[in-house]
Amino acid sequence: METASTRRPTPPSASSSPDMNGEHAPPNTEGTSAAPDAAGAEASPAAAAAPADGKLPRNHFTVIALLLVAAFVVILNETTMGVALPPIMEHFGVSAGVGQWLTTIFMLMMAVVIPMTGFLLQRLGTRGSFLIAMGLFTAGTALAALAPTFGVLVLARVIQACGTAVMLPLLMTTVMNLVPPSRRGRFMGNVSLVIAAAPALGPTMSGALVEPLGWRGVFGVMLPIAAVSLILGALMVKDVSERSRQKLDLPSVPLSALGFGGLVYGLSAMGEGGGAPVHPAIPIGLGAVVLALFTLRQIRLQRTDDALMDMRAFRAPGFSRALAAMSVAALGMFGALILLPLVLQEAMDLDPLSTGLIVLPGAISMGLLGPVVGGWYDRVGPRPLVVPGSVLTVLSMLGLSTVEPDSSWLLVLASHVVLCLGLSMMFTPLFTTALAGLTPALYSHGSAALNTVQQVAGAAGTALFVALFSARSESLAEKGVPAAESLTGGAQLAFLVGAGVLVAGFLIGLTLRRPEGAAPAVTGGH
Numbered sequence: 001m002e003t004a005s006t007r008r009p010t011p012p013s014a015s016s017s018p019d020m021n022g023e024h025a026p027p028n029t030e031g032t033s034a035a036p037d038a039a040g041a042e043a044s045p046a047a048a049a050a051p052a053d054g055k056l057p058r059n060h061f062t063v064i065a066l067l068l069v070a071a072f073v074v075i076l077n078e079t080t081m082g083v084a085l086p087p088i089m090e091h092f093g094v095s096a097g098v099g100q101w102l103t104t105i106f107m108l109m110m111a112v113v114i115p116m117t118g119f120l121l122q123r124l125g126t127r128g129s130f131l132i133a134m135g136l137f138t139a140g141t142a143l144a145a146l147a148p149t150f151g152v153l154v155l156a157r158v159i160q161a162c163g164t165a166v167m168l169p170l171l172m173t174t175v176m177n178l179v180p181p182s183r184r185g186r187f188m189g190n191v192s193l194v195i196a197a198a199p200a201l202g203p204t205m206s207g208a209l210v211e212p213l214g215w216r217g218v219f220g221v222m223l224p225i226a227a228v229s230l231i232l233g234a235l236m237v238k239d240v241s242e243r244s245r246q247k248l249d250l251p252s253v254p255l256s257a258l259g260f261g262g263l264v265y266g267l268s269a270m271g272e273g274g275g276a277p278v279h280p281a282i283p284i285g286l287g288a289v290v291l292a293l294f295t296l297r298q299i300r301l302q303r304t305d306d307a308l309m310d311m312r313a314f315r316a317p318g319f320s321r322a323l324a325a326m327s328v329a330a331l332g333m334f335g336a337l338i339l340l341p342l343v344l345q346e347a348m349d350l351d352p353l354s355t356g357l358i359v360l361p362g363a364i365s366m367g368l369l370g371p372v373v374g375g376w377y378d379r380v381g382p383r384p385l386v387v388p389g390s391v392l393t394v395l396s397m398l399g400l401s402t403v404e405p406d407s408s409w410l411l412v413l414a415s416h417v418v419l420c421l422g423l424s425m426m427f428t429p430l431f432t433t434a435l436a437g438l439t440p441a442l443y444s445h446g447s448a449a450l451n452t453v454q455q456v457a458g459a460a461g462t463a464l465f466v467a468l469f470s471a472r473s474e475s476l477a478e479k480g481v482p483a484a485e486s487l488t489g490g491a492q493l494a495f496l497v498g499a500g501v502l503v504a505g506f507l508i509g510l511t512l513r514r515p516e517g518a519a520p521a522v523t524g525g526h
Contacts, residue, residue, distance in 0.1 A: 080203070
């Protein structure tokens with residue numbers, strides 16, 4: 001691959017033509033001409049250069065494989081703290097409210113950094129972004145494994161989160177740049193494995209490591225894997241698209257941080273069930289107001305291609321609808337992820353290891369089905385997958401809403417597996433559909449928007465499920481209902497409302513169609 005040019009994109013007045021809404025479309029900053037598809041979206045030069053039989057060149061396949069492994073490691077780390085938190089609290093002598101910051105600060109930093117990744121990927125390129133992401137994650141993991149104080153451990157989680165926030169948009173953008181449209185579904189299936197299966201596997205892995213190795217073992221096992229990924233990436237990852245000299249709009253940075261950070265912090269505080277320094281409504285309201293200001297500023301800046309997050313991605317065919325359906329799916333996934341361990345351990349009296357083993361089959365099935373669903377998407381498009389997938393998620397929530405303290409754990413296992421299968425049938429088609437209508441210049445911004453919304457939706461799902469669970473459980477307890485029945489009563493309400501929310505995914509799925517220019521798959525190749 002040629003190294004990236006550092007030429008600043010030509011202003012729209014000189015190099016781009018007005019789109020159907022009267023604004024200038026983003027210029028092709030790739031440095032290579034690319035033929036537009038039937039929807040007017042340009043094919044990525046790297047993807048357009050793929051062989052006619054659809055095979056992916058070995059060097060491109062290697063880059064994507066490295067990014068997949070690295071992304072799996074960093075996303076897996078996101079959900080390991082749930083099981084490791086009690087021994088950490090005991091080791092440092094901190095309360096549950098203080099210990100919870102290890103999770104809250106990670107989500108908060110992800111929400112702050114991800115919106116900036118569209119700018120970062122275009123400015124640093126593929127190689128620079130990878131080295132920054134894995135370098136930060138590796139450094140944060142090493143610091144966490146050796147942390148002498150709780151404050152240092154929190155700092156390590158901040159550093160880890162900054163690296164994690166860059167990695168997933170980088171992976172999505174690279175797939176869109178390197179993989180021809182006819183094979184994107186299969187490769188995006190591997191991306192959905194990272195997004196969906198890795199967080200689900202985090203608690204299981206953490207539970208298996210904490211017992212024999214202690215809480216430091218969680219970070220100690222990840223450290224060599226992260227270090228090897230960093231070294232291999234430094235040797236093998238090259239730029240796959242040209243860099244631009246887009247200048248950083250300084251006012252957009254605090255607007256983004258306060259807007260998205262305020263929303264996620266407020267929603268996380270609601271999910272923690274009280275005890276926050278300020279009422280959750282304050283950061284949520286402030287975040288919403290600041291986010292509106294951020295959006296208005298980006299719309300103005302995108303006229304000169306200086307937006308931190310280019311909002312023209314939302315006008316691409318199918319992007320907003322796929323994004324909305326993905327938000328619903330993420331809300332359901334993270335809500336169930338936070339509530340199931342509480343039900344299994346507190347109401348059904350199972351130990352952490354048993355809890356991890358019960359949710360393991362679902363996580364494995366989600367991971368294995370991701371690439372398969374991607375292959376189906378390449379052949380049939382999004383609607384035949386998203387619609388039945390959303391039906392499965394609704395049925396699984398209805399099944400979980402019947403759990404009682406004396407219910408068989410097999411009911412929970414079966415319902416969770418059905419939920420994971422349904423989510424797997426949704427995530428891959430939705431990610432691929434959302435990004436397929438974008439021009440290459442908007443891939444990084446679209447990926448940033450997808451991952452930002454997923455973080456917000458995840459926080460919202462956690463807040464919704466925990467708030468319903470807590471309110472109903474406390475109400476039943478006040479009426480004299482035994483503790484276990486009160487807890488399952490709260491869970492039943494949360495899962496029932498979750499089923500209702502997931503119906504929206506079904507309705508949106510009915511409106512989806514394959515983006516123009518996304519050809520059916522070609523057999524053969526990687």
